[in-house]
Amino acid sequence: MYELFFKSLNEKIALTKEEEEIIKSYLTPKKLRKKQYLLQAGDVCKAIAFVEKGTLRAYSTDEKGNEHIIQFALEGWTISDLYSFITGEPAQYHIDALEDSEIVLITKSAQDEILKRVPKYETYTRMQLTGAYMAMQRRLTSIISLPVEERYIQFISIYPDIAQRVPQHMIASYMGLKPETLSRIRKKIASK
Amino acid sequence: MQTKQTVSIIGSTGNMGSAIARSLAKGNYRLLLLSGPNNTADSLADEIKSLNPGAEVESIDCCYNASWEADIIILAIPFGEEFAMAEKIREVANQKIVISIANPLNGTYDGLSTSPDTSAAEQLQKLLPNSKVVKAFNTSFSTNFNQPVLAGKQTDAFIAGDDEEALNLVSDLVETTGFNPLIAGPLSMSRTLEGMQLLLVQLNIKNEYNWQAGWKILHN
Ligand SMILES: NC(=O)c1ccc[n+]([C@@H]2O[C@H](COP(=O)([O-])OP(=O)(O)OC[C@H]3O[C@@H](n4cnc5c(N)ncnc54)[C@H](OP(=O)(O)O)[C@@H]3O)[C@@H](O)[C@H]2O)c1
Numbered sequence: 001m002y003e004l005f006f007k008s009l010n011e012k013i014a015l016t017k018e019e020e021e022i023i024k025s026y027l028t029p030k031k032l033r034k035k036q037y038l039l040q041a042g043d044v045c046k047a048i049a050f051v052e053k054g055t056l057r058a059y060s061t062d063e064k065g066n067e068h069i070i071q072f073a074l075e076g077w078t079i080s081d082l083y084s085f086i087t088g089e090p091a092q093y094h095i096d097a098l099e100d101s102e103i104v105l106i107t108k109s110a111q112d113e114i115l116k117r118v119p120k121y122e123t124y125t126r127m128q129l130t131g132a133y134m135a136m137q138r139r140l141t142s143i144i145s146l147p148v149e150e151r152y153i154q155f156i157s158i159y160p161d162i163a164q165r166v167p168q169h170m171i172a173s174y175m176g177l178k179p180e181t182l183s184r185i186r187k188k189i190a191s192k
Numbered sequence: 193m194q195t196k197q198t199v200s201i202i203g204s205t206g207n208m209g210s211a212i213a214r215s216l217a218k219g220n221y222r223l224l225l226l227s228g229p230n231n232t233a234d235s236l237a238d239e240i241k242s243l244n245p246g247a248e249v250e251s252i253d254c255c256y257n258a259s260w261e262a263d264i265i266i267l268a269i270p271f272g273e274e275f276a277m278a279e280k281i282r283e284v285a286n287q288k289i290v291i292s293i294a295n296p297l298n299g300t301y302d303g304l305s306t307s308p309d310t311s312a313a314e315q316l317q318k319l320l321p322n323s324k325v326v327k328a329f330n331t332s333f334s335t336n337f338n339q340p341v342l343a344g345k346q347t348d349a350f351i352a353g354d355d356e357e358a359l360n361l362v363s364d365l366v367e368t369t370g371f372n373p374l375i376a377g378p379l380s381m382s383r384t385l386e387g388m389q390l391l392l393v394q395l396n397i398k399n400e401y402n403w404q405a406g407w408k409i410l411h412n
Contacts, residue, residue: 026322027286027287028286028287029260030261030263031261033261037195038195039195040194043193043194105287110287
């Protein structure tokens with residue numbers, strides 16, 4: 001239920017058994033069915049979700065109802081509407097499950113308590129946030145400066161498992177492309 | 193809140209469980225219905241779905257999995273069964289809201305089986321130390337869910353607990369069922385709430401209210 005979560009923690013900060021038990025007491029285990037929402041835009045994002053099993057995505061919708069995917073989260077990743085989580089303002093993103101999933105939720109108050117009782121958890125959260133920030137920078141650079149074909153090649157080389165598990169129309173949405181455009185690009189690459 | 197909360201009702205085939213399930217199906221909740229070991233909640237789920245075509249309701253066998261999926265767990269089983277049930281769901285109920293509706297009445301309905309310095313809700317909290325136990329629905333008869341208005345007044349439903357956010361979420365849930373939610377105080381207030389229902393049961397028997405009686409705080 002928490003295997004990957006503690007593996008990820010222990011890779012960054014070695015925990016004693018006692019510290020693990022303290023942290024465990026603040027975690028909320030949760031299962032989601034495919035297509036079930038964890039969060040809908042407009043609600044406050046109360047927790048950061050760590051994916052133990054399955055895949056989740058975060059996306060916004062425009063006035064026409066088009067979905068714009070901002071992030072996927074596979075096993076071992078975290079996902080949230082960070083702005084809403086930190087500020088307590090309504091979330092801008094929806095988060096739902098693309099497969100039946102098992103997640104671990106860390107609520108704001110749980111995080112505060114963990115930080116008080118296991119101070120080195122701070123190092124973990126900092127490393128998580130730094131990682132997310134770097135990924136975001138890379139994604140932004142790719143969107144504003146690379147030709148689409150190279151963007152796609154970069155995406156599948158960095159995230160081969162997402163490319164395999166997520167339907168193409170969602171990858172198109174993540175890349176800001178129409179599904180037809182993505183399919184054309186893939187054909188072009190395949191024919192090279 | 194727009195995001196549907198998943199509510200698991202353990203003991204949904206009973207008087208209280210089925211009444212709560214039927215009324216929550218009208219709100220923005222996803223319901224997982226459980227029965228005891230020798231029964232199923234299939235027909236209740238079918239009945240609710242036919243009455244509320246939009247409702248997300250499902251009968252499920254395993255209380256561990258249902259509690260794992262749940263945001264809120266309602267224990268609608270007899271008080272005596274709660275100890276074993278708490279053991280089964282403890283791990284997956286971690287940090288979740290668990291609603292205690294039990295009234296620990298003795299076999300002759302003239303006293304409580306708990307000692308005066310505790311309550312069914314506090315005992316459950318001891319068994320589930322990392323869950324947010326909230327007392328609710330215990331001061332209403334199952335027969336009142338059809339008609340939460342008695343003598344022209346919307347009946348009050350008292351809520352007690354130690355976690356403010358949990359109290360607010362349970363308050364919304366109680367409101368969905370048509371009762372007037374009233375936060376009574378910390379979880380230890382459950383001693384009074386459970387005692388109030390003992391009194392109501394006794395008055396009901398003595399005065400033949402026919403289970404059509406409830407609590408209302410009158411105020412100006
Ligand atoms: N009745 C009321 O008006 C009222 C009012 C306030 C509070 N309460 C409280 O509500 C609770 C339920 O009362 P009730 O009148 O609804 O009782 P009930 O009609 O006898 O229902 C009990 C429910 O619990 C289930 N159950 C029994 N043992 C179980 C076990 N070991 N594991 C899983 N499920 C089990 C039963 O399943 P099966 O269908 O499979 O037997 C049934 O669904 C009690 O704690 C009571 O104090 C009742």
